[in-house]
Amino acid sequence: xxxxxxxxxxxxYDVDIAGEKVSLPVLPVSDTLAISLLMVIDMGVExxxxxxxxxxxxxxxxxxxxxxxxxxxxxxxxxxxxxxxxLDDYVILQKSPKIHLGDALFREVQSVTSKGSQRIxxxxxxxxxxxxxxxxxxxxxxxxxxxxxxxxxxxxDAGAELVGVGVILTEGYGWKETLGEDAKLxxxxxxxxxxxxxxxxxxxxxxxx
Numbered sequence: 001x002x003x004x005x006x007x008x009x010x011x012x013y014d015v016d017i018a019g020e021k022v023s024l025p026v027l028p029v030s031d032t033l034a035i036s037l038l039m040v041i042d043m044g045v046e047x048x049x050x051x052x053x054x055x056x057x058x059x060x061x062x063x064x065x066x067x068x069x070x071x072x073x074x075x076x077x078x079x080x081x082x083x084x085x086x087l088d089d090y091v092i093l094q095k096s097p098k099i100h101l102g103d104a105l106f107r108e109v110q111s112v113t114s115k116g117s118q119r120i121x122x123x124x125x126x127x128x129x130x131x132x133x134x135x136x137x138x139x140x141x142x143x144x145x146x147x148x149x150x151x152x153x154x155x156x157d158a159g160a161e162l163v164g165v166g167v168i169l170t171e172g173y174g175w176k177e178t179l180g181e182d183a184k185l186x187x188x189x190x191x192x193x194x195x196x197x198x199x200x201x202x203x204x205x206x207x208x209x
Contacts, residue, residue: 017047026202065134069091069138071096073141093120103124109150131159142171145174
């Protein structure tokens with residue numbers, strides 16, 4: 001297998017997020033595929049506040065009672081959306097086993113960015129916060145949709161009424177096939193393509209779904 005190119009052309013992709021241009025680095029994930037990478041935890045407080053407010057405003061008509069997000073990149077989004085709703089409690093789905101999660105609800109997920117399968121876990125003590133309540137699930141980016149599908153299923157396992165999914169960006173449209181009817185729940189602030197690599201050139205892949 002040849003080495004992946006160290007730098008691609010273009011090496012950034014510009015996208016509008018909540019009314020401002022954001023330049024995302026274009027990075028290879030294999031010999032033939034690259035993505036533009038959004039790392040929310042590296043974007044600063046102002047970005048988190050702006051994106052959280054925009055997602056809250058876009059989903060306010062759903063009247064959620066509590067926000068749920070997967071760790072780790074979903075955490076700052078959950079905090080800001082919860083703040084803008086004027087709520088206090090939010091629930092984080094974990095992706096690594098911890099001592100207090102021995103009796104957690106869980107779903108298996110195959111991730112394209114991790115080797116093998118992993119679990120998404122919900123602390124059993126959080127179930128009463130979700131049961132019978134209107135829930136908004138939030139995350140940074142939805143690409144293949146596999147992790148999001150597991151998060152949706154786990155939220156429903158807890159007896160919640162999932163009223164919507166708020167994401168900062170959708171990436172490609174493969175997630176639509178994965179989510180099926182649940183794809184209609186998505187509310188996004190922007191969209192980014194995936195890129196085909198040829199030599200050191202990254203070319204946006206046309207969205208086909």
